[in-house]
Amino acid sequence: xxxxxxxxxxxxxxxxxxxxxxRKGMVGARMQEIADEAGINKAMLHYYYRSKQLLxxxxxxxxxxxxxPQLNDILNSDDSICDKIKSFTHNYISxxxxxxxxxxxxxxxLNRNPEFIKDLMSExxxxxxxxxxxxxxxxxxxxxxxxxxxxxxxxxxxxLNIFPFIGAPLLKGFINVNDKTYKxxxxxxxxxxxxxxxxxxKIEQ
Amino acid sequence: xxxxxxxxxxxxxxxxxxxxxxRKGMVGARMQEIADEAGINKAMLHYYYRSKQLLxxxxxxxxxxxxxPQLNDILNSDDSICDKIKSFTHNYISxxxxxxxxxxxxxxxLNRNPEFIKDLMSExxxxxxxxxxxxxxxxxxxxxxxxxxxxxxxxxxxxLNIFPFIGAPLLKGFINVNDKTYKxxxxxxxxxxxxxxxxxxKIEQ
DNA sequence: GTCTATAGCCAGATAGAC
DNA sequence: GTCTATCTGGCTATAGAC
Numbered sequence: 001x002x003x004x005x006x007x008x009x010x011x012x013x014x015x016x017x018x019x020x021x022x023r024k025g026m027v028g029a030r031m032q033e034i035a036d037e038a039g040i041n042k043a044m045l046h047y048y049y050r051s052k053q054l055l056x057x058x059x060x061x062x063x064x065x066x067x068x069p070q071l072n073d074i075l076n077s078d079d080s081i082c083d084k085i086k087s088f089t090h091n092y093i094s095x096x097x098x099x100x101x102x103x104x105x106x107x108x109x110l111n112r113n114p115e116f117i118k119d120l121m122s123e124x125x126x127x128x129x130x131x132x133x134x135x136x137x138x139x140x141x142x143x144x145x146x147x148x149x150x151x152x153x154x155x156x157x158x159x160l161n162i163f164p165f166i167g168a169p170l171l172k173g174f175i176n177v178n179d180k181t182y183k184x185x186x187x188x189x190x191x192x193x194x195x196x197x198x199x200x201x202k203i204e205q
Numbered sequence: 206x207x208x209x210x211x212x213x214x215x216x217x218x219x220x221x222x223x224x225x226x227x228r229k230g231m232v233g234a235r236m237q238e239i240a241d242e243a244g245i246n247k248a249m250l251h252y253y254y255r256s257k258q259l260l261x262x263x264x265x266x267x268x269x270x271x272x273x274p275q276l277n278d279i280l281n282s283d284d285s286i287c288d289k290i291k292s293f294t295h296n297y298i299s300x301x302x303x304x305x306x307x308x309x310x311x312x313x314x315l316n317r318n319p320e321f322i323k324d325l326m327s328e329x330x331x332x333x334x335x336x337x338x339x340x341x342x343x344x345x346x347x348x349x350x351x352x353x354x355x356x357x358x359x360x361x362x363x364x365l366n367i368f369p370f371i372g373a374p375l376l377k378g379f380i381n382v383n384d385k386t387y388k389x390x391x392x393x394x395x396x397x398x399x400x401x402x403x404x405x406x407k408i409e410q
Numbered sequence: 411g412t413c414t415a416t417a418g419c420c421a422g423a424t425a426g427a428c
Numbered sequence: 429g430t431c432t433a434t435c436t437g438g439c440t441a442t443a444g445a446c
Contacts, residue, residue: 030439152401166316192353248431
């Protein structure tokens, strides 16, 4: 009927779906649960999004487009490598502390359906590694940083940033700490990760 | 009837279940699919394991007990820190290249049910970080390695070893390589990861 | 646009023959 | 121990009233 109202219901559904899908995944989530979370009827979900699959895809794409552009900070900025690593890890870890389910959601659903990445890569502003590769190669040639493939460095950066969230239950077990202490460790990583990476690659003058 | 035959069917089921559960997860797996994979009837699964949940738990525990003891190499061996890091990363990455679904399976199911780690921790030979903490603290005090909390170092080691497998679809997308090239990158990591970590922590003499 | 009621399907589990 | 057939429940999706 009324445009504002439609938009509100539609985005209410999307937000509710986001919360449920991120916690339970595509397979584990229930349409009824999403409807309850949104405080509306289950039929409404189908009215606005036709099917569970389409609702899921809307949520997934939105989540991915929230996370991916941040990689431009490390891949396509003109700052020095060390500065990029410092600002990226700090920003990324801060962001994920606020949205702890996000990385696991993305990773899990990409593992369930790996071809999905191809759709995403066609998106505007999908970050690529090309510029970063050139920058690393130059700095290695200049003797500023140790010899390392940009691909490996990128994998390491991603691993150190993301894994502590995805592997939290496992790591809490081995380290044998409670949630509060683990959260404190994550806080420290805002600076710890950058130091670790920079020590690993920089050559003492 | 016959003992040998029982054991065979029972372990056939367990192996089939392992393959299906590791690819699809608890929620995504179908009992029919597991039965097909084992080449037997669906009713047999219930005859031997009573329910999907119990079958899953048998598979999960077995998988976990395959992976966890390897951590003793880094946490409880008497070698120097550098030697431990070298041998552990090499062994671990080699192992996971042969069983690529394993880490994601463990991590994913622990995220679905985080309290599950408590059961596992009561198992004999569950590795803990205590000895490793002492060793790191001593080496830091001696000025052999840079100041770092053992917990953070441990998280970093785990992240660098495991994430490349769990995040493979995502990383392949950003790095923009095919499966074969990515596999090559993983091979390189058998030595690359240790160098990276050791450079990050060691103090130049 | 929003609801209730229900169709239709699929999966886990069991009964019961052999 | 192994099978076929079936029960039962839960879930996505839709029909249709308001």
